Amino acid sequence: MARDKAPLLIVDQLTMRFGGLCAVDALDFTARGGEITALIGPNGAGKTTLFNCVTGFYRSCAGRIALARPDPDSPGAFRADWREELEELTRSTRRSARLEGGEIFLLERMADFEIVKRAGVARTFQNIRLFRGMTVLENLIVAQHNRLIGPALDLAGRLGFGAYRARERAAIETARFWLDRVGLIDRADEAAGALPYGAQRRLEIARAMATAPTLLCLDEPAAGLNPRESHELTALLLSLRDDHDVSILIIEHDMSVVMAISDHVVVLDHGVKIADGTARDIRQDEAVIKAYLGVADEADIAAMGA
Amino acid sequence: MEESLTPVRSRSRLKDALTGAAIAGAIMFGLCFPILAFRTDQNFSNELYLLSRWPAVAFAVGLVFVLRFTMLLRAPRAARPQAPPSPTLAGALQRLARYAGGAGVLALIAFPLVMVALLGPAGAQKWIDNFGIQILLYVLLGWGLNIVVGLAGLLDLGYVAFYAVGAYAYALLATYFGWSFWLCLPVAGLLAAAFGVALGLPVLRLRGDYLAIVTMAFGEIIRLVLTNWTALTNGDAGISSIPRITFFGWPFIAGPNGFAALFGLKFAPVHRLIFLFYLILALALCVNYLTRRLRKAPLGRAFEALREDEIACRSLGVDTVATKLTAFALGASIAGMAGALFAARQNFVSPTSFTFMESATILALVVLGGAGSQLGVALAAIVIIGGSELLRELDGLKQIFGPAFDPTQYRMLIVGIAMVGMMNWRPRGLIALRTPSIFLKKPKLVVGALAGEGRG
Incomplete structure (x- = not known):
């Protein structure tokens, strides 16, 4: 499946400074389509900052974040190498360019909501951000806002009449599908804030998936999960990659999860990339063991070896 | 519930309630002192003179003391867990609505x-x-x-x-x-x-x-x-x-x-x-x-x-x-x-x-x-x-409180009390x-x- 391994997200020389603090320093990496790319590193390494730059929550100080989105209708038509078109797009002032079978975007030129809406990047948060006072189903319906709202002049639709009804039925079906997928279908009408912690984590992933993303960015999805739950999460993420054509960028501290699912691992420390490779490469990388795990942390080394 | 309390605990609660009420009374006194205790008025030759209204102060402080005391005595010292309104009751309300x-x-x-x-x-x-x-x-x-x-x-x-x-x-x-x-x-x-x-x-x-x-x-x-x-x-x-x-x-x-x-x-x-x-x-x-x-x-x-x-x-x-x-x-x-x-x-x-x-x-x-x-x-x-x-x-109230009583002057006071009560309950x-x-x-x-x- 060579076409699947085409670059999806290319980050070039990305720099993000907060005053004197350089959180991300001239970072380069590439995430490929159809893969799970893990970002690991000690606390304060700049992982979440990188996420916020990619999803448009921060405006990066310098560098380029490029994303390709093959058309969902014609997979395979998109070319594997779009570097040339990317250079051309970078020289222009535009934010995106249409290619045969897809579209490429320069995310650093786009607002956060456009990145979700047009480029198809969805994300979850380290500290869960659900609409707590709304029901589980409503959370997934809000996620489909842009598909539901329809054309700008559809005034009847704005009030919930006319063509809106068909769109809403489709949205409910999508919601039903994802709720079923994460095992929350029976709790669809409950308030999201009333769910137990593990279910809230799953709901956040389902909500992100309801936006129909190309790239799913997960910020520590296994934090606070018990071993059984994190095992289920692993299975879910693999299935998202294999069955639903989603590429995943994941920040995770739980090494058993990272090692089990990652096709590709990027290690950050103090805003700089210190290693980049397959999970197997990373496991043996001296710099990683020294910088990230610390020599004393044997439990994690054991987990990596596992 | 009252019976199950040991005498020691109820005595300490009484003491706590008295202290709490005394503090509330003191605060009320502090508030009353500049607002209620003195009032300047004019006599017939347009001279200002100071009018003291200690009975009104005593009444306000006493009222706060008694209210706070009964409140503290009734409620257990530990804050009651804030129970969310029960969904069944809520549902009934909603049906009514x-x-x-x-x-x-x-x-x-x-x-x-x-x-x-x-x-x-x-x-x-x-x-x-x-x-x-x-x-x-x-x-x-x-x-x-x-x-x-x-x-x-x-x-x-x-x-x-x-x-x-x-x-x-x-x-x-x-x-x-x-x-x-x-x-x-x-x-x-x-x-x-x-x-x-x-x-x-x-x-x-x-x-x-x-x-x-x-x-x-x-x-x-x-x-x-x-x-x-x-x-x-x-x-x-x-x-x-x-x-x-x-x-x-x-x-x-x-x-x-x-x-x-x-x-x-x-x-x-x-x-x-x-x-x-x-x-x-x-x-x-x-x-x-x-x-x-x-x-x-x-x-x-x-x-x-x-x-x-x-x-x-x-x-x-x-x-x-x-x-x-x-x-x-x-x-x-x-x-x-x-x-x-x-x-x-x-x-x-x-x-x-x-x-x-x-x-x-x-x-x-x-x-x-x-x-x-x-x-x-x-x-x-x-x-x-x-x-x-x-x-x-409510002009009828004048017959109870005397002709100088004007209920409209108490409008905002009552609205204020209602708001404090609502925010409490x-x-x-x-x-x-x-x-x-x-x-x-x-x-x-x-x-x-x-x-x-x-x-x-």
Whole structure:
């Protein structure tokens, strides 16, 4: 499946400074389509900052974040190498360019909501951000806002009449599908804030998936999960990659999860990339063991070896 | 429960209660000392002399002491766990609410006719105007603000500015250009919506307290402009003799071209008020219907999602800028139309009608009613506005408290006590339950404690 391994997200020389603090320093990496790319590193390494730059929550100080989105209708038509078109797009002032079978975007030129809406990047948060006072189903319906709202002049639709009804039925079906997928279908009408912690984590992933993303960015999805739950999460993420054509960028501290699912691992420390490779490469990388795990942390080394 | 307490514990509780009550009494004394204890008055030769009122101070301090003491004695020392209202009780309330809405509308439709039948055309005027029209105007304003505060979670303390814009829009357009009310009503709404967007743009990045302060300042700016731009607005003197509302062109006058002659009725000034009442009622019902539809449409859900978590909204591709501006514009346009109706009712507008106190009152209706609840806001308007109007009518109390007693002076005190009580017992307002906008199997009400307040 060579076409699947085409670059999806290319980050070039990305720099993000907060005053004197350089959180991300001239970072380069590439995430490929159809893969799970893990970002690991000690606390304060700049992982979440990188996420916020990619999803448009921060405006990066310098560098380029490029994303390709093959058309969902014609997979395979998109070319594997779009570097040339990317250079051309970078020289222009535009934010995106249409290619045969897809579209490429320069995310650093786009607002956060456009990145979700047009480029198809969805994300979850380290500290869960659900609409707590709304029901589980409503959370997934809000996620489909842009598909539901329809054309700008559809005034009847704005009030919930006319063509809106068909769109809403489709949205409910999508919601039903994802709720079923994460095992929350029976709790669809409950308030999201009333769910137990593990279910809230799953709901956040389902909500992100309801936006129909190309790239799913997960910020520590296994934090606070018990071993059984994190095992289920692993299975879910693999299935998202294999069955639903989603590429995943994941920040995770739980090494058993990272090692089990990652096709590709990027290690950050103090805003700089210190290693980049397959999970197997990373496991043996001296710099990683020294910088990230610390020599004393044997439990994690054991987990990596596992 | 009382029996199970050991004597030692109950004695310590008694001691705690006494201490607590003494502290409360001391605080009350500190408050009373500058306010209540001394008063300056003038004697016959216009000299100031100091009047001390120690019995009043003693009464206030004693009252606080006794109340606090009984409160502490009754409640266990450890804070009771805040039990959320039980869903079954809540469900019963909600079922009741479903009928209350319909019954309320019927009662409102019947209200002016019943009043005329009971009190005659002249006697009914006061009730239709002071109670009916005034309460309905506040219901309209409360529902408008409910979109901004209750749904979108944007704390707006300058809402009265849009009310003022609508009122002056009608006053100026009608007096200067002779535009008819029916043309001015939508224009007032649109103009207020434009002001809503104008306010929304600079405050897009602000949330919670910061937003509240800037919107409050905006309200004051509008009021000060209206006060000081005397060439246009006639300043504090206001604009008088605003054309009265007509029945689609037929004025409410005694002559042969009037409304009464048209329908072969005997002329009575109350006709105009009844018409205005039904007009505001119709507008309020439209607003209510549209808001309920909106809640089930993507935009309304985006409002609520914005209240719950703005960052999550952005992560899901919701254009928060457009959503916020729409919320401000919608809320403002309702206030603008209410303003036009207000000007049509009074025939006179001046900046004094649009002080911060008005914004605070409207916000109080939304908060007391339960943010997001249409019925709650309407009930709060009836209780707060109707209640304080009703106090004016309680002349009978003079026979108990003496002829110097003026119940209207206690209006704000009673409203204040009611608010403190509400915030104590029902901090989320009268109707603190959220009905989901969509459901798979069965709608389950969401307790208000889970819903966000727009603090992001």
